Amino acid sequence: MxxxxxxxxxxxxxxxxxxxxxxxxxxxxxxxxxxxxxxxxxxxxxxxxxxxxxxxxxxxxxxxxxxxxxxxxxxxxxxxxxxxxxxxxxxxxxxxxxxxxxxxxxxxxxxxxxxxxxxxxxxxxxxxxxxxxxxxxxxxxxxxxxxxxxxxxxxxxxxxxxxxxxxxxxxxxxxxxxxxxxxxxxxxxxxxxxxxxxxxxxxxxxxxxxxxxxxxxxxxxxxxxxxxxxxxxxxxxxxxxxxxxxxxxxxxxxxxxxxxxxxxxxxxxxxxxxxxxxxxxxxxxxxxxxxxxxxxxxxxxxxxxxxxxxxxxxxxxxxxxxxxxxxxxxxxxxxxxxxxxxxxxxxxxxxxxxxxxxxxxxxxxFPGRRLAELTVELNSLLNSEDIRFFENNMFVRGWFSPYHRQRKMVSPLIIMQIHSHASTYLATLQQKAEAMREEMVRLYPESTAQEWIEEHFSPIVAPLQRISEDIRVCVAEMVP
Structure with a gap:
Protein backbone atom coordinates (compact mmCIF):
# COMPACT_ATOMS: atom_id res chain seq x y z
CA MET A 1 0.00 0.00 0.00
CA PHE A 366 29.29 3.02 -4.36
CA PRO A 367 32.25 3.88 -2.16
CA GLY A 368 33.50 0.69 -0.52
CA ARG A 369 31.82 -1.69 -2.94
CA ARG A 370 34.78 -4.08 -3.02
CA LEU A 371 34.72 -4.38 0.77
CA ALA A 372 30.97 -5.00 0.66
CA GLU A 373 31.46 -7.82 -1.87
CA LEU A 374 34.25 -9.43 0.13
CA THR A 375 32.25 -9.19 3.37
CA VAL A 376 29.28 -10.93 1.75
CA GLU A 377 31.49 -13.70 0.30
CA LEU A 378 33.38 -14.35 3.51
CA ASN A 379 30.24 -14.15 5.64
CA SER A 380 28.46 -16.73 3.52
CA LEU A 381 31.47 -19.07 3.75
CA LEU A 382 31.73 -18.63 7.51
CA ASN A 383 28.03 -19.44 7.84
CA SER A 384 28.07 -22.50 5.61
CA GLU A 385 27.08 -25.64 7.52
CA ASP A 386 30.13 -27.59 6.34
CA ILE A 387 32.46 -25.12 7.98
CA ARG A 388 30.41 -23.99 10.96
CA PHE A 389 29.59 -27.56 12.02
CA PHE A 390 32.78 -29.24 10.85
CA GLU A 391 33.29 -30.89 14.24
CA ASN A 392 29.83 -32.44 13.99
CA ASN A 393 30.33 -34.15 10.66
CA MET A 394 30.08 -37.93 10.60
CA PHE A 395 33.79 -38.59 10.11
CA VAL A 396 35.02 -36.27 12.84
CA ARG A 397 32.44 -37.56 15.31
CA GLY A 398 32.92 -41.17 14.29
CA TRP A 399 36.66 -41.51 13.87
CA PHE A 400 38.20 -38.49 15.56
CA SER A 401 36.22 -37.91 18.75
CA PRO A 402 37.76 -36.38 21.90
CA TYR A 403 38.17 -40.01 23.05
CA HIS A 404 40.29 -40.82 19.98
CA ARG A 405 42.31 -37.66 20.26
CA GLN A 406 43.16 -38.29 23.86
CA ARG A 407 44.33 -41.85 23.24
CA LYS A 408 45.92 -41.09 19.86
CA MET A 409 44.40 -44.34 18.51
CA VAL A 410 42.92 -43.47 15.14
CA SER A 411 42.34 -44.71 11.62
CA PRO A 412 45.08 -42.89 9.67
CA LEU A 413 43.31 -43.28 6.34
CA ILE A 414 40.11 -41.57 7.54
CA ILE A 415 41.74 -38.86 9.58
CA MET A 416 44.05 -37.94 6.74
CA GLN A 417 40.92 -37.39 4.70
CA ILE A 418 39.45 -35.19 7.48
CA HIS A 419 42.73 -33.28 7.51
CA SER A 420 42.59 -32.70 3.79
CA HIS A 421 39.05 -31.24 4.07
CA ALA A 422 39.95 -29.05 7.02
CA SER A 423 43.06 -27.77 5.24
CA THR A 424 41.13 -26.90 2.09
CA TYR A 425 38.55 -24.95 4.09
CA LEU A 426 41.25 -23.20 6.10
CA ALA A 427 43.19 -22.18 3.01
CA THR A 428 40.06 -20.76 1.33
CA LEU A 429 38.96 -18.90 4.45
CA GLN A 430 42.40 -17.47 5.13
CA GLN A 431 42.77 -16.27 1.57
CA LYS A 432 39.36 -14.52 1.68
CA ALA A 433 40.04 -13.04 5.12
CA GLU A 434 43.38 -11.69 3.93
CA ALA A 435 41.78 -10.03 0.90
CA MET A 436 39.13 -8.56 3.14
CA ARG A 437 41.61 -7.25 5.70
CA GLU A 438 43.61 -5.61 2.91
CA GLU A 439 40.51 -3.86 1.59
CA MET A 440 39.27 -2.94 5.06
CA VAL A 441 42.42 -1.11 6.11
CA ARG A 442 42.05 1.17 3.09
CA LEU A 443 38.76 2.47 4.51
CA TYR A 444 39.14 1.85 8.25
CA PRO A 445 41.90 1.83 10.86
CA GLU A 446 43.94 -1.34 11.40
CA SER A 447 42.16 -1.81 14.76
CA THR A 448 38.80 -2.20 12.99
CA ALA A 449 40.11 -4.91 10.66
CA GLN A 450 41.63 -6.68 13.66
CA GLU A 451 38.37 -6.49 15.60
CA TRP A 452 36.23 -7.69 12.68
CA ILE A 453 38.54 -10.68 12.10
CA GLU A 454 38.56 -11.60 15.80
CA GLU A 455 34.80 -11.27 16.06
CA HIS A 456 33.64 -13.04 12.89
CA PHE A 457 36.52 -15.09 11.55
CA SER A 458 38.70 -16.43 14.39
CA PRO A 459 35.96 -18.26 16.37
CA ILE A 460 34.91 -20.19 13.24
CA VAL A 461 38.41 -21.21 12.10
CA ALA A 462 39.70 -22.09 15.58
CA PRO A 463 38.08 -25.59 15.65
CA LEU A 464 39.41 -26.33 12.15
CA GLN A 465 42.89 -25.30 13.22
CA ARG A 466 42.65 -27.39 16.39
CA ILE A 467 41.56 -30.48 14.47
CA SER A 468 44.37 -30.07 11.91
CA GLU A 469 46.93 -29.75 14.66
CA ASP A 470 45.58 -32.77 16.61
CA ILE A 471 45.57 -34.87 13.43
CA ARG A 472 49.21 -34.00 12.75
CA VAL A 473 50.14 -35.20 16.24
CA CYS A 474 48.11 -38.45 15.93
CA VAL A 475 49.41 -39.31 12.48
CA ALA A 476 52.98 -38.93 13.75
CA GLU A 477 52.16 -41.54 16.43
CA MET A 478 50.58 -44.04 14.02
CA VAL A 479 52.20 -43.81 10.62
CA PRO A 480 55.85 -44.75 10.11
Whole structure:
Protein backbone atom coordinates (compact mmCIF):
# COMPACT_ATOMS: atom_id res chain seq x y z
CA MET A 1 0.00 0.00 0.00
CA UNK A 2 1.27 3.45 -0.92
CA UNK A 3 1.60 6.21 1.66
CA UNK A 4 2.27 9.84 0.80
CA UNK A 5 6.03 10.52 0.56
CA UNK A 6 7.80 11.67 3.75
CA UNK A 7 6.09 15.01 4.40
CA UNK A 8 8.73 17.57 5.17
CA UNK A 9 11.67 18.38 7.37
CA UNK A 10 15.19 17.10 7.14
CA UNK A 11 16.42 13.64 6.24
CA UNK A 12 19.47 13.05 8.43
CA UNK A 13 21.90 10.15 8.22
CA UNK A 14 23.42 9.06 11.52
CA UNK A 15 27.17 8.47 11.57
CA UNK A 16 27.98 6.33 14.60
CA UNK A 17 31.73 6.66 15.09
CA UNK A 18 32.05 4.64 18.30
CA UNK A 19 33.17 1.63 16.30
CA UNK A 20 34.79 1.21 12.87
CA UNK A 21 35.41 4.95 12.45
CA UNK A 22 35.96 5.45 8.68
CA UNK A 23 39.21 7.03 7.54
CA UNK A 24 38.51 10.66 6.74
CA UNK A 25 39.00 10.15 2.96
CA UNK A 26 36.29 7.48 3.07
CA UNK A 27 34.02 9.77 5.12
CA UNK A 28 34.36 12.36 2.36
CA UNK A 29 33.31 9.80 -0.26
CA UNK A 30 30.32 8.81 1.87
CA UNK A 31 29.23 12.44 2.19
CA UNK A 32 29.41 12.81 -1.62
CA UNK A 33 27.18 9.74 -1.95
CA UNK A 34 24.73 10.89 0.76
CA UNK A 35 24.29 14.19 -1.01
CA UNK A 36 23.51 12.39 -4.29
CA UNK A 37 20.95 10.28 -2.42
CA UNK A 38 19.12 13.37 -1.17
CA UNK A 39 20.34 13.54 2.44
CA UNK A 40 19.91 16.95 4.15
CA UNK A 41 22.13 16.50 7.18
CA UNK A 42 24.41 14.32 9.29
CA UNK A 43 23.77 13.32 12.88
CA UNK A 44 27.34 12.69 14.04
CA UNK A 45 28.02 10.67 17.18
CA UNK A 46 31.76 11.13 17.76
CA UNK A 47 32.02 9.51 21.16
CA UNK A 48 35.72 8.67 21.70
CA UNK A 49 36.81 9.75 18.20
CA UNK A 50 36.64 13.47 19.05
CA UNK A 51 39.96 15.25 19.76
CA UNK A 52 39.17 16.24 23.35
CA UNK A 53 41.68 18.49 25.04
CA UNK A 54 42.82 19.32 28.54
CA UNK A 55 41.36 17.21 31.35
CA UNK A 56 39.14 15.42 28.78
CA UNK A 57 42.07 14.15 26.72
CA UNK A 58 41.76 10.75 28.40
CA UNK A 59 38.39 10.27 26.62
CA UNK A 60 40.10 9.91 23.25
CA UNK A 61 40.19 6.43 21.72
CA UNK A 62 43.38 4.43 22.17
CA UNK A 63 42.71 1.60 19.67
CA UNK A 64 43.21 4.15 16.88
CA UNK A 65 43.88 7.90 16.89
CA UNK A 66 40.86 10.20 17.27
CA UNK A 67 40.06 12.45 14.31
CA UNK A 68 42.16 15.61 14.23
CA UNK A 69 40.61 19.07 14.49
CA UNK A 70 41.43 19.62 10.79
CA UNK A 71 39.68 16.39 9.80
CA UNK A 72 36.53 17.31 11.72
CA UNK A 73 36.47 20.77 10.16
CA UNK A 74 37.01 19.27 6.68
CA UNK A 75 34.00 16.96 7.10
CA UNK A 76 31.82 19.91 8.10
CA UNK A 77 33.09 22.00 5.22
CA UNK A 78 32.33 19.30 2.66
CA UNK A 79 28.88 18.66 4.17
CA UNK A 80 28.12 22.39 4.13
CA UNK A 81 29.19 22.69 0.49
CA UNK A 82 26.58 20.00 -0.29
CA UNK A 83 23.89 21.87 1.65
CA UNK A 84 23.96 19.40 4.54
CA UNK A 85 23.68 20.41 8.19
CA UNK A 86 25.98 18.72 10.73
CA UNK A 87 24.32 17.93 14.07
CA UNK A 88 26.64 16.56 16.76
CA UNK A 89 25.15 13.90 19.08
CA UNK A 90 26.67 13.99 22.56
CA UNK A 91 25.35 11.70 25.28
CA UNK A 92 24.64 13.60 28.52
CA UNK A 93 23.00 11.06 30.87
CA UNK A 94 22.84 7.41 29.74
CA UNK A 95 25.28 5.64 27.40
CA UNK A 96 28.25 7.52 28.79
CA UNK A 97 30.37 4.35 28.81
CA UNK A 98 33.18 6.00 26.88
CA UNK A 99 33.50 8.58 29.69
CA UNK A 100 32.62 6.64 32.84
CA UNK A 101 34.84 3.64 32.02
CA UNK A 102 37.90 5.75 32.90
CA UNK A 103 39.07 5.37 36.50
CA UNK A 104 39.17 9.14 37.26
CA UNK A 105 35.47 9.27 36.28
CA UNK A 106 34.27 6.24 38.26
CA UNK A 107 32.92 8.39 41.08
CA UNK A 108 30.45 10.01 38.65
CA UNK A 109 28.55 6.75 37.97
CA UNK A 110 25.02 6.33 39.31
CA UNK A 111 25.90 2.79 40.42
CA UNK A 112 29.35 1.21 40.37
CA UNK A 113 28.54 -1.66 38.00
CA UNK A 114 26.65 0.42 35.41
CA UNK A 115 29.27 2.12 33.27
CA UNK A 116 26.73 4.04 31.17
CA UNK A 117 24.68 6.15 33.60
CA UNK A 118 25.78 9.44 35.11
CA UNK A 119 24.92 10.24 38.73
CA UNK A 120 22.50 13.19 38.43
CA UNK A 121 23.18 14.46 41.96
CA UNK A 122 26.83 15.34 41.53
CA UNK A 123 27.63 18.85 40.37
CA UNK A 124 30.75 17.38 38.77
CA UNK A 125 28.53 15.42 36.38
CA UNK A 126 26.83 18.45 34.83
CA UNK A 127 30.18 20.29 34.76
CA UNK A 128 31.75 17.37 32.88
CA UNK A 129 28.86 17.19 30.39
CA UNK A 130 29.04 20.95 29.76
CA UNK A 131 32.80 20.80 29.19
CA UNK A 132 32.37 17.98 26.63
CA UNK A 133 29.64 20.02 24.91
CA UNK A 134 31.74 23.18 24.99
CA UNK A 135 34.64 21.49 23.18
CA UNK A 136 32.31 19.94 20.60
CA UNK A 137 30.42 23.19 19.95
CA UNK A 138 33.68 25.13 19.65
CA UNK A 139 34.87 22.78 16.90
CA UNK A 140 31.52 23.20 15.07
CA UNK A 141 31.51 26.94 14.37
CA UNK A 142 28.26 26.80 12.36
CA UNK A 143 26.34 24.51 14.71
CA UNK A 144 22.60 25.26 15.01
CA UNK A 145 21.38 22.01 16.51
CA UNK A 146 22.68 19.62 19.19
CA UNK A 147 21.42 16.14 20.08
CA UNK A 148 21.92 15.43 23.80
CA UNK A 149 21.11 11.70 23.72
CA UNK A 150 19.48 10.76 27.06
CA UNK A 151 18.22 7.34 25.93
CA UNK A 152 18.41 4.11 27.95
CA UNK A 153 19.42 5.66 31.28
CA UNK A 154 19.71 2.27 32.97
CA UNK A 155 19.71 1.85 36.77
CA UNK A 156 18.61 5.43 37.33
CA UNK A 157 17.40 5.81 40.91
CA UNK A 158 19.45 2.83 42.11
CA UNK A 159 22.43 4.83 43.42
CA UNK A 160 22.76 5.71 47.13
CA UNK A 161 22.22 9.44 46.59
CA UNK A 162 19.22 8.76 44.35
CA UNK A 163 17.67 6.46 46.98
CA UNK A 164 17.97 9.22 49.56
CA UNK A 165 16.46 11.74 47.15
CA UNK A 166 13.61 9.37 46.23
CA UNK A 167 12.78 8.86 49.92
CA UNK A 168 11.38 12.42 50.03
CA UNK A 169 7.62 12.62 49.45
CA UNK A 170 6.61 13.31 45.86
CA UNK A 171 10.05 12.48 44.42
CA UNK A 172 9.99 9.97 41.52
CA UNK A 173 12.49 8.45 39.09
CA UNK A 174 10.63 10.27 36.30
CA UNK A 175 11.32 13.59 37.99
CA UNK A 176 14.91 12.61 38.59
CA UNK A 177 15.31 12.04 34.86
CA UNK A 178 13.48 15.19 33.82
CA UNK A 179 15.30 17.45 36.26
CA UNK A 180 18.75 16.41 35.00
CA UNK A 181 17.78 16.78 31.34
CA UNK A 182 16.15 20.16 32.02
CA UNK A 183 19.26 21.33 33.89
CA UNK A 184 21.49 20.36 30.95
CA UNK A 185 19.12 21.89 28.37
CA UNK A 186 18.90 25.18 30.31
CA UNK A 187 22.70 25.36 30.62
CA UNK A 188 22.99 24.84 26.84
CA UNK A 189 20.42 27.56 26.13
CA UNK A 190 22.24 29.91 28.47
CA UNK A 191 25.61 29.28 26.80
CA UNK A 192 24.32 29.15 23.21
CA UNK A 193 20.83 30.68 22.97
CA UNK A 194 20.57 30.02 19.21
CA UNK A 195 21.04 26.24 19.49
CA UNK A 196 18.08 23.88 19.00
CA UNK A 197 18.22 20.82 21.29
CA UNK A 198 17.09 17.32 20.25
CA UNK A 199 16.89 14.33 22.63
CA UNK A 200 15.86 10.66 22.40
CA UNK A 201 12.33 10.06 23.70
CA UNK A 202 12.37 6.54 25.20
CA UNK A 203 12.75 7.56 28.85
CA UNK A 204 9.61 9.72 28.52
CA UNK A 205 7.34 7.19 26.82
CA UNK A 206 5.65 6.05 30.02
CA UNK A 207 5.29 9.54 31.48
CA UNK A 208 1.95 11.32 31.70
CA UNK A 209 1.24 14.48 29.78
CA UNK A 210 0.99 16.39 33.08
CA UNK A 211 4.38 15.15 34.33
CA UNK A 212 5.98 16.26 31.06
CA UNK A 213 4.21 19.62 31.15
CA UNK A 214 5.32 20.29 34.73
CA UNK A 215 8.98 19.50 33.93
CA UNK A 216 9.67 22.71 32.06
CA UNK A 217 11.12 20.75 29.13
CA UNK A 218 8.54 22.09 26.67
CA UNK A 219 10.14 24.78 24.56
CA UNK A 220 13.62 23.57 25.54
CA UNK A 221 13.93 20.29 23.63
CA UNK A 222 12.57 18.47 20.59
CA UNK A 223 12.01 14.76 21.32
CA UNK A 224 13.17 12.26 18.69
CA UNK A 225 11.06 9.09 18.70
CA UNK A 226 13.07 6.07 17.71
CA UNK A 227 11.75 2.72 16.55
CA UNK A 228 13.84 0.52 14.28
CA UNK A 229 11.57 -2.52 14.02
CA UNK A 230 10.05 -3.69 10.72
CA UNK A 231 6.69 -4.20 12.48
CA UNK A 232 6.55 -0.86 14.29
CA UNK A 233 3.19 -0.26 15.96
CA UNK A 234 1.77 2.69 14.02
CA UNK A 235 -1.13 3.54 16.37
CA UNK A 236 1.02 3.51 19.51
CA UNK A 237 3.66 5.66 17.82
CA UNK A 238 1.07 8.17 16.61
CA UNK A 239 -0.45 8.45 20.07
CA UNK A 240 3.01 8.98 21.60
CA UNK A 241 3.68 11.83 19.17
CA UNK A 242 0.26 13.30 20.02
CA UNK A 243 1.03 13.01 23.76
CA UNK A 244 4.32 14.92 23.44
CA UNK A 245 2.54 17.49 21.31
CA UNK A 246 -0.20 18.00 23.95
CA UNK A 247 2.53 18.37 26.60
CA UNK A 248 3.76 21.41 24.69
CA UNK A 249 6.47 19.69 22.65
CA UNK A 250 5.02 19.98 19.17
CA UNK A 251 8.38 20.07 17.33
CA UNK A 252 9.19 16.38 17.00
CA UNK A 253 11.52 14.05 15.11
CA UNK A 254 11.37 10.43 13.99
CA UNK A 255 14.29 8.01 13.95
CA UNK A 256 14.39 4.92 11.75
CA UNK A 257 17.32 2.67 10.93
CA UNK A 258 19.23 1.40 7.89
CA UNK A 259 21.70 -0.83 9.75
CA UNK A 260 22.89 -1.83 13.21
CA UNK A 261 19.51 -2.69 14.70
CA UNK A 262 18.85 -6.31 13.68
CA UNK A 263 21.00 -8.00 16.28
CA UNK A 264 24.02 -6.90 18.24
CA UNK A 265 26.43 -8.93 16.02
CA UNK A 266 24.76 -8.81 12.57
CA UNK A 267 27.35 -8.55 9.86
CA UNK A 268 25.30 -8.25 6.63
CA UNK A 269 21.99 -6.33 6.72
CA UNK A 270 18.70 -7.23 5.07
CA UNK A 271 17.51 -4.26 3.01
CA UNK A 272 13.88 -5.42 3.12
CA UNK A 273 13.82 -5.38 6.92
CA UNK A 274 14.92 -1.74 7.00
CA UNK A 275 12.64 -0.72 4.12
CA UNK A 276 9.71 -2.22 6.09
CA UNK A 277 10.67 -0.01 9.05
CA UNK A 278 10.47 3.06 6.79
CA UNK A 279 7.13 1.99 5.31
CA UNK A 280 5.70 1.96 8.85
CA UNK A 281 7.18 5.39 9.58
CA UNK A 282 5.50 6.72 6.42
CA UNK A 283 2.16 5.52 7.82
CA UNK A 284 2.91 7.30 11.10
CA UNK A 285 3.75 10.55 9.31
CA UNK A 286 0.51 10.31 7.32
CA UNK A 287 -1.60 9.72 10.45
CA UNK A 288 -0.48 12.41 12.91
CA UNK A 289 -2.66 15.46 13.51
CA UNK A 290 -1.79 18.86 12.04
CA UNK A 291 -0.52 20.06 15.44
CA UNK A 292 2.46 17.68 15.32
CA UNK A 293 5.27 19.52 13.62
CA UNK A 294 7.60 16.81 12.26
CA UNK A 295 11.04 18.36 11.94
CA UNK A 296 12.44 15.42 10.03
CA UNK A 297 13.73 11.88 10.32
CA UNK A 298 17.13 10.56 11.40
CA UNK A 299 18.03 7.33 9.61
CA UNK A 300 20.29 5.67 12.15
CA UNK A 301 23.15 3.34 11.33
CA UNK A 302 24.47 1.94 14.60
CA UNK A 303 28.02 0.68 14.62
CA UNK A 304 27.72 -0.81 18.10
CA UNK A 305 24.72 -1.17 20.40
CA UNK A 306 26.87 0.59 22.97
CA UNK A 307 30.52 1.45 23.56
CA UNK A 308 31.27 -1.97 25.06
CA UNK A 309 29.48 -4.25 22.57
CA UNK A 310 30.78 -5.82 19.33
CA UNK A 311 30.71 -4.32 15.84
CA UNK A 312 27.46 -4.29 13.85
CA UNK A 313 27.39 -4.16 10.02
CA UNK A 314 30.05 -1.94 8.46
CA UNK A 315 28.95 1.01 6.33
CA UNK A 316 29.79 -0.42 2.84
CA UNK A 317 27.50 -3.46 3.17
CA UNK A 318 24.68 -1.17 4.34
CA UNK A 319 24.76 1.40 1.53
CA UNK A 320 22.17 -0.45 -0.63
CA UNK A 321 19.91 -0.52 2.45
CA UNK A 322 20.41 3.22 3.08
CA UNK A 323 19.73 4.11 -0.57
CA UNK A 324 16.61 1.91 -0.56
CA UNK A 325 15.30 3.52 2.66
CA UNK A 326 15.80 7.03 1.25
CA UNK A 327 14.01 6.12 -1.99
CA UNK A 328 11.16 4.58 0.03
CA UNK A 329 10.75 7.87 1.91
CA UNK A 330 10.66 9.94 -1.25
CA UNK A 331 8.30 7.60 -3.18
CA UNK A 332 5.98 6.74 -0.29
CA UNK A 333 6.49 3.05 -1.15
CA UNK A 334 9.23 0.68 -2.26
CA UNK A 335 7.98 0.57 -5.82
CA UNK A 336 9.75 -0.89 -8.85
CA UNK A 337 10.71 2.68 -9.70
CA UNK A 338 12.23 3.23 -6.25
CA UNK A 339 14.17 -0.04 -6.55
CA UNK A 340 15.52 0.74 -10.00
CA UNK A 341 16.67 4.17 -8.81
CA UNK A 342 18.77 2.43 -6.14
CA UNK A 343 20.25 -0.20 -8.45
CA UNK A 344 20.96 2.43 -11.10
CA UNK A 345 22.62 4.88 -8.69
CA UNK A 346 24.80 2.21 -7.07
CA UNK A 347 25.46 0.22 -10.23
CA UNK A 348 24.18 -3.05 -8.78
CA UNK A 349 21.59 -5.59 -9.87
CA UNK A 350 19.79 -5.97 -6.54
CA UNK A 351 19.01 -3.83 -3.51
CA UNK A 352 19.93 -6.78 -1.28
CA UNK A 353 23.67 -6.66 -0.72
CA UNK A 354 23.84 -10.48 -0.70
CA UNK A 355 22.48 -10.60 -4.25
CA UNK A 356 24.01 -7.50 -5.79
CA UNK A 357 25.90 -8.35 -8.95
CA UNK A 358 27.82 -5.50 -10.55
CA UNK A 359 26.01 -3.80 -13.41
CA UNK A 360 28.63 -1.13 -13.94
CA UNK A 361 32.39 -1.20 -13.79
CA UNK A 362 32.32 2.33 -12.43
CA UNK A 363 32.84 2.26 -8.69
CA UNK A 364 32.38 5.95 -8.04
CA UNK A 365 28.80 5.90 -6.76
CA PHE A 366 29.29 3.02 -4.36
CA PRO A 367 32.25 3.88 -2.16
CA GLY A 368 33.50 0.69 -0.52
CA ARG A 369 31.82 -1.69 -2.94
CA ARG A 370 34.78 -4.08 -3.02
CA LEU A 371 34.72 -4.38 0.77
CA ALA A 372 30.97 -5.00 0.66
CA GLU A 373 31.46 -7.82 -1.87
CA LEU A 374 34.25 -9.43 0.13
CA THR A 375 32.25 -9.19 3.37
CA VAL A 376 29.28 -10.93 1.75
CA GLU A 377 31.49 -13.70 0.30
CA LEU A 378 33.38 -14.35 3.51
CA ASN A 379 30.24 -14.15 5.64
CA SER A 380 28.46 -16.73 3.52
CA LEU A 381 31.47 -19.07 3.75
CA LEU A 382 31.73 -18.63 7.51
CA ASN A 383 28.03 -19.44 7.84
CA SER A 384 28.07 -22.50 5.61
CA GLU A 385 27.08 -25.64 7.52
CA ASP A 386 30.13 -27.59 6.34
CA ILE A 387 32.46 -25.12 7.98
CA ARG A 388 30.41 -23.99 10.96
CA PHE A 389 29.59 -27.56 12.02
CA PHE A 390 32.78 -29.24 10.85
CA GLU A 391 33.29 -30.89 14.24
CA ASN A 392 29.83 -32.44 13.99
CA ASN A 393 30.33 -34.15 10.66
CA MET A 394 30.08 -37.93 10.60
CA PHE A 395 33.79 -38.59 10.11
CA VAL A 396 35.02 -36.27 12.84
CA ARG A 397 32.44 -37.56 15.31
CA GLY A 398 32.92 -41.17 14.29
CA TRP A 399 36.66 -41.51 13.87
CA PHE A 400 38.20 -38.49 15.56
CA SER A 401 36.22 -37.91 18.75
CA PRO A 402 37.76 -36.38 21.90
CA TYR A 403 38.17 -40.01 23.05
CA HIS A 404 40.29 -40.82 19.98
CA ARG A 405 42.31 -37.66 20.26
CA GLN A 406 43.16 -38.29 23.86
CA ARG A 407 44.33 -41.85 23.24
CA LYS A 408 45.92 -41.09 19.86
CA MET A 409 44.40 -44.34 18.51
CA VAL A 410 42.92 -43.47 15.14
CA SER A 411 42.34 -44.71 11.62
CA PRO A 412 45.08 -42.89 9.67
CA LEU A 413 43.31 -43.28 6.34
CA ILE A 414 40.11 -41.57 7.54
CA ILE A 415 41.74 -38.86 9.58
CA MET A 416 44.05 -37.94 6.74
CA GLN A 417 40.92 -37.39 4.70
CA ILE A 418 39.45 -35.19 7.48
CA HIS A 419 42.73 -33.28 7.51
CA SER A 420 42.59 -32.70 3.79
CA HIS A 421 39.05 -31.24 4.07
CA ALA A 422 39.95 -29.05 7.02
CA SER A 423 43.06 -27.77 5.24
CA THR A 424 41.13 -26.90 2.09
CA TYR A 425 38.55 -24.95 4.09
CA LEU A 426 41.25 -23.20 6.10
CA ALA A 427 43.19 -22.18 3.01
CA THR A 428 40.06 -20.76 1.33
CA LEU A 429 38.96 -18.90 4.45
CA GLN A 430 42.40 -17.47 5.13
CA GLN A 431 42.77 -16.27 1.57
CA LYS A 432 39.36 -14.52 1.68
CA ALA A 433 40.04 -13.04 5.12
CA GLU A 434 43.38 -11.69 3.93
CA ALA A 435 41.78 -10.03 0.90
CA MET A 436 39.13 -8.56 3.14
CA ARG A 437 41.61 -7.25 5.70
CA GLU A 438 43.61 -5.61 2.91
CA GLU A 439 40.51 -3.86 1.59
CA MET A 440 39.27 -2.94 5.06
CA VAL A 441 42.42 -1.11 6.11
CA ARG A 442 42.05 1.17 3.09
CA LEU A 443 38.76 2.47 4.51
CA TYR A 444 39.14 1.85 8.25
CA PRO A 445 41.90 1.83 10.86
CA GLU A 446 43.94 -1.34 11.40
CA SER A 447 42.16 -1.81 14.76
CA THR A 448 38.80 -2.20 12.99
CA ALA A 449 40.11 -4.91 10.66
CA GLN A 450 41.63 -6.68 13.66
CA GLU A 451 38.37 -6.49 15.60
CA TRP A 452 36.23 -7.69 12.68
CA ILE A 453 38.54 -10.68 12.10
CA GLU A 454 38.56 -11.60 15.80
CA GLU A 455 34.80 -11.27 16.06
CA HIS A 456 33.64 -13.04 12.89
CA PHE A 457 36.52 -15.09 11.55
CA SER A 458 38.70 -16.43 14.39
CA PRO A 459 35.96 -18.26 16.37
CA ILE A 460 34.91 -20.19 13.24
CA VAL A 461 38.41 -21.21 12.10
CA ALA A 462 39.70 -22.09 15.58
CA PRO A 463 38.08 -25.59 15.65
CA LEU A 464 39.41 -26.33 12.15
CA GLN A 465 42.89 -25.30 13.22
CA ARG A 466 42.65 -27.39 16.39
CA ILE A 467 41.56 -30.48 14.47
CA SER A 468 44.37 -30.07 11.91
CA GLU A 469 46.93 -29.75 14.66
CA ASP A 470 45.58 -32.77 16.61
CA ILE A 471 45.57 -34.87 13.43
CA ARG A 472 49.21 -34.00 12.75
CA VAL A 473 50.14 -35.20 16.24
CA CYS A 474 48.11 -38.45 15.93
CA VAL A 475 49.41 -39.31 12.48
CA ALA A 476 52.98 -38.93 13.75
CA GLU A 477 52.16 -41.54 16.43
CA MET A 478 50.58 -44.04 14.02
CA VAL A 479 52.20 -43.81 10.62
CA PRO A 480 55.85 -44.75 10.11
Missing amino acids: KSPPWPKGKKLVHLDLKGAPPRVEYLHKLIELFSQLGVDGLLVEYEDMFPYEGELKLLQATAQPAYSREEILSVQELARSKGMEVIPLVQTFGHMEFVLKHRPMWSLREVAECVGTLNPHQEGGVRLVMEILRQVVELHPDVNTLHIGADEVYMLGEGEESKLWLASPGHTVEQLFLSHVTKVARAIKQAWPHITIIMWDDMMRGMSQDTLKASGLAGLVQPMLWDYTPNLDVDTTVSLLEKYCSAGMSDLWAASSFKGSTSVYTCVPSTQRHVDNHLEWLKVAASVSAGVNLQGIAITGWQRYDHLSVLCELMPVALPSLAACLQTLSHGQFSTEAQSKVTEKLGVSSVEVEAMERTSADDSL
